[in-house]
Amino acid sequence: MIQEFKDFIAKGNVMDMAVGIIIGAAFTAIVTSLVDDLINPIISLVTGGIDFSGLKIALGDGADAASFNYGSFITAIINFLIIAWVVFMLVKMVNKVKDAATAKEEAAPAADPGPSEKDLLMEIRDALVKK
Known part of the structure; x- marks a missing residue:
């Protein structure tokens, strides 16, 4: 195990x-x-x-009464949207850099691989036919 x-x-x-x-x-x-x-x-x-974080509705009387803190929720949504936008922009920038690097690699000419196997076999056939 x-x-x-x-x-x-x-x-x-x-x-x-x-x-x-x-x-x-x-x-x-x-x-x-x-x-x-x-x-x-x-x-x-x-x-x-x-600042939305202080917005709330008291659900009872007194200092210890429960409250509906909708302002904190609004602040959390705003912060999420800002963070999501920043991450989106960073990922977009990274992808652009990656795409540029990939394009450079693809643009580089490959070394001449020489004749293919088919070309070599055709040359051998033609040479044998001429004899």
Whole structure:
């Protein structure tokens, strides 16, 4: 059973997934910082500093009463849309760079492979017919 577990862990897919999760976590920190530290201040400047997170409806009386915090939900939706847009733009940029690299590889002329097997056989046939 331990050997099966070692074989499972050693498979490429598991390692690729682990690397993807680690890189994803680091990337999440970058995107979150980009949105929180750069994009949200600009949006706050344009909208006059509107903060939806404090919007709520009290469901009872008193300081400890439950509340329906719809403002936090609106803020979460706005943050999601901003993050999704930033990730979309980053993926689009990466794909453009990848496509440019692929186009350069395809544009490079391949070395002349020489005559094909069919061409060689036709030459041999023609040479035998002439004799």
